[in-house]
Amino acid sequence: MSVPPAPGAQRPGGRTARVREAVLQAAGDALAADGFEALDLADIARRADVGKTTVYRRWGSSGALAADLLADMAEQSLPRTDTGSLRTDLRANARLVVKTLADPRQSRLFKALIAASLCNDQAAQALHRFYAVRIEEWAGCVRDAATRGEVPAGTDPHAVVAAVSAPLYYALLNTGRPLTDADADRAAAAAAAAAQAGVWARQEADGS
Incomplete structure (x- = not known):
């Protein structure tokens, strides 16, 4: 599973889009830092240079803001990458995960969002989505x-992709050591190989 670049990249749009971009950038910075x-909506409004009323009206809670982020x-x-080979496709996926999680800001941001999902239903549902x-x-x-024909017919694609990133997130959250491309390649x-x-x-039911 790939992990995205930092939120807040420039995108076209009107004032509403610019407000959302500024607020989400500020929210990401705040989550990564603290x-x-x-996470406090009034503080996010100040950081984003947006009216506090606008932030409260549009998001309403820290959980909703984390969900929108x-x-x-x-x-x-x-x-996704399409190299024509499962192994190299999955390696590209894993290396993208490692590249993102090795970034100081992004690793802190993902840890904060995972932590948020454990105590806030909105954040949990958003993380699952x-x-x-x-x-x-x-x-x-x-x-x-x-x-x-590289893998058997009926192979569960979601299980395979999840199996790539699972050990990388485990290392991020439990070992504390820096992730490397070698970790990505092994995952x-x-x-x-398992797929x-x-x-x-x-497996089709065989009645046994």
């Missing part, structure tokens, strides 16, 4: 691999 518990990140996510969108985007590489190779061995192939 975590979800310190995740939606924005999904909107800006890069499309975010990962569902990103996994579906990359699931195409597994479907293509099945068409080419991708393990997921590809080719039929680990995630759906």
Whole structure:
């Protein structure tokens, strides 16, 4: 599963789009710096140089703001790679995850958003949607691999893609050591090998 670039990249749009962009950039900065518990709408309005009333009217709560930030990140996510090989497609996915999670701001931001999802229902639902969108985007590489005969028919594409990023997020949250491209390559190779061995192939009921 790929992880998107930092939110707030310049995009065309009117005043409403510019306000959203400024507020979400400020929210991302605040989350990365101080975590979800310190996220305050009045402070975000000040940081973004936007009227406090506008921020409260549009977002209403810290949970809703974090949810919109995740939606924005999904909107800006890069499309999947198509190299013609499952192993190299998954390696590109894993390296993109590592590149993002190795970035100081982005790693802190994702930790804050994951923490927010544990204590706020809006943030939790938004995080689930975010990962569902990103996994579906990359699931195409597994479907293509099945068409080419690289993996068994019926291989669950979402399970394969999730298996690539799972050890990388585990390392981010539990080991504290810097992630490297070697970590990415191992995660991708393990997921590809498991998929080719039929680990995630759906089995038809045989009555046994």
